[in-house]
Amino acid sequence: MPKKPAAKGPFFFFMLEFRRREESRGKSFPGGMDQxxxxxxxxxxxxxxxxxxxxxxRAKSYKELPKQNYGEKYTAQGIAFSQVEMEKQQLLKKHETIRKTISEMIQTAVLNNALEKLEVFFMSCNYFCKTSTEAFVPAEIALIKYNLELGVLDKLHELINPVRLPLGLAHEALTYSEQTHELPTPPNAMGETDFYTVLQKILSFTDYNSKPHKKLAIMTDAKEVPVIESLLSQLNDDVKLEYQFLVIPLGEFFFHLKRATEKYGLDICTFPTKTVADILLKKDAYEYTSGIACDFHEKLGNQRFCALSKVVRWSYIISDNCCLDLSIDLIAGRHLPSNADTTLCSDLYETTSKTNQSQSDGMSFVSSSELTHFTLPKIQKVQSKSAFRSVEDKNGSVIYSSRTVPKKDVKTETTEPHAPINPFYMVDGNDSVYAPSYPTKSNGTRPGTSYNPFSRQKKLDEVREPHGLDVKGKGRGTLLVTANNSFSSMLKGAGRGSGLFAGLSSVGSNSSVRLSDDEN
Structure with missing residues (x-):
């Protein structure tokens, strides 16, 4: 059974009044009732x-209330149901605000035919430690301005020195720093100590005062959303002002942006869900790119965890996936790393306007552009020796299929009906002498097919029903053979292996031989 909530004394009602009074003055309590x-x-x-x-x-009046379903209910963890429901509604409202903000930004840019000029801000933050009140002690921030047309437009990077750490978290901060960003911890930390200066730099960089939006949208990785929200809240609390920011998960924005750009270049959808965008960001193809981190991390060789490197890498991923849909020429150092070969991208995705010629062999069925390595491999696959992988299409690519008819060596087939030697018809052990000729039995095969000497069915037919011979009892009775001049020795054979043929009487041109077999 869950523990019953403690009785509400005078101090509880004083806390409620204290909280209402402080919140009316603009103060927030992210730590809840504990704070x-x-x-x-x-x-x-x-x-x-x-x-x-x-x-x-007040406490005495509360205790005198009827002992029934009257008053507050609590969860098994001692949290009021009203608080749980309120937090749930706030989260739903926040998600709806994020979705509506992204939709308005992109739709406005599309209607103005300026999607490539839509400016957004990407932000990342490194921290030293996390307190018990879910607050993060900042260590480094990075912010960039970006659009699809020109890539990274501007950068802001700042190291933050919190001067001192919360009591008891020095070891945790040191351990986390050594495992990630490797920035020196307080009291040896580097950077700006005044939070007001940091906030003013952010407001100036984003041109906050000229934005028509009620809240400035800032994109960051989904895992960093609580970190950025905590940082901006601390900056507001320090200067006793409240600037409105809306922190948006980057995967959500990336997904909707890609869906919008696809409508310009493709007739198919390559981003069916937000999961695809999240996977690309998590994959981080430019994770170890050099030359995009701050001076400290470049010298240290730890570009991977640098906040500035993170935001630039995010811009590269979005450029790599969205710019080609709008036929935007990629700029090295802005859309892609400075050492990237952008001529390869332009060669692969260069569109053509040949409307009078039909070149279906070398044209894409999507946009009549030249086939790229995604649809037509430039390097032809090595021909497999397997008989089931031997068919090639007209473009040179090998078609792999288990239903492909295997290739066979074409050999000269004999027209002689008795070419295969069957010992059943041998006479005197001479394989060149056979019994009287008989027509080959048709087995339903098509003309031109090769003879299979290992067919069991044909051997069974020859044993059970010898062709051209007067057979009774399927080999178990009397076998009467019209002899020719070459029959001069004992004929031994068995029909189903149960009898012995003997008794050759005489040889003549028109004589007959009577062979009897033990009938049991």
């Missing part, structure tokens, strides 16, 4: 008995 309790305790101790009497009366 309220810690901050309200010193104020409660300063009250005299007369001032506390008001809260004692």
């Amino acid at each position: 309220v309790m810690r901050e309200a305790g010193p104020h409660w101790n300063q009250l005299n008995e007369a001032e506390r009497e008001v809260y004692k009366d």
Whole structure:
């Protein structure tokens, strides 16, 4: 059974009043009631008995309420259901705001035919440690301005020195720093110590005052959303102002942007869900690119965890997937790394306008552009020796199929009906002498097919029903053979292996031989 919630005393009602009073002044409590309790305790101790009497009366009135389903209900963790429901509604409202903001940004740019000029901000933040109130102690921030037409337009990078760490978190901060960004921890930290200066640089870089939006949209990785929100909240609390920011998961924006650009270049959808965008960002194809990190991480050789390197790599991923849909020429150093060969991209995706010629062999069925390595491999596959992988299409690519008819060596087939030697018809052990000729039995095969000497069915037919012979009882009775001049010796044979043929009487041109077999 879950533990019953503690009785609500005078201090509880003082905390509720203290929280309402502080929130009306603009203060927030991200740590919940635990933070309220810690901050309200010193104020409660300063009250005299007369001032506390008001809260004692409230607690007494609450205890006198009827003992039934009246009042607050709690979860197994002791959290009020009303608080859980309120947090749930806030989360749903936040997701709806993010979705609506992205939709408005992209639709407005599309209607103005300026999707490639849509400017967005990517932000990343490294931190030293995380406190018990879910607050992150910042260490480094990076911010870039980006659009599809020109790539990375501007950069902002700043190291932050928090001067001191929360009590008891020095070892945690040192361990986390050594495992990730390797920035020196306080008191040896580098960078700006004044949060007001950091906030002013962010506002100036984003041109906050000229933005028509109620909240400035900032894109970041989904895992960094709580970190960026905590940083911006700390900056606002430090300067006693409240600037409105909306932190948007980058995968959500990337997905909707790609769906919009695809409508210009393709008739098919390559991003069916947001999961594809998240996978590309998580894959991070430019993770170890050099020359895009800050000076500290470049010298250290740790570009991977640099905040500036992260935001630039995100811009490269989006450029690599969206710019070609709008036929935007990629610029090395802005859309892609400075050492990237952008001529290869232009050669592969160069469109043609040959409307009078039909070149279906070398043209894409999507946009009549020249086939690329995605649809027509430039390097022909090596021909396999397997008989089931031997068919090639007209473009030179090998078609792999288990249903392909295997190739066979064409050999000269004999027209002699008795070319295969059957010992059943041998006479005197001479394989050149056979019994009287008989027509070959048709087995339903098509003309021109090769004879299979290993066919079991044909051997069974020859044994059970010898062709051209007067057979009774399928080899178990009397076998009467019209002899010719060459029959001069004993003929031994068996029909189904149960009898012995003997008794050759005489040889003549018109004589007959009577062979009897033990009939049992």
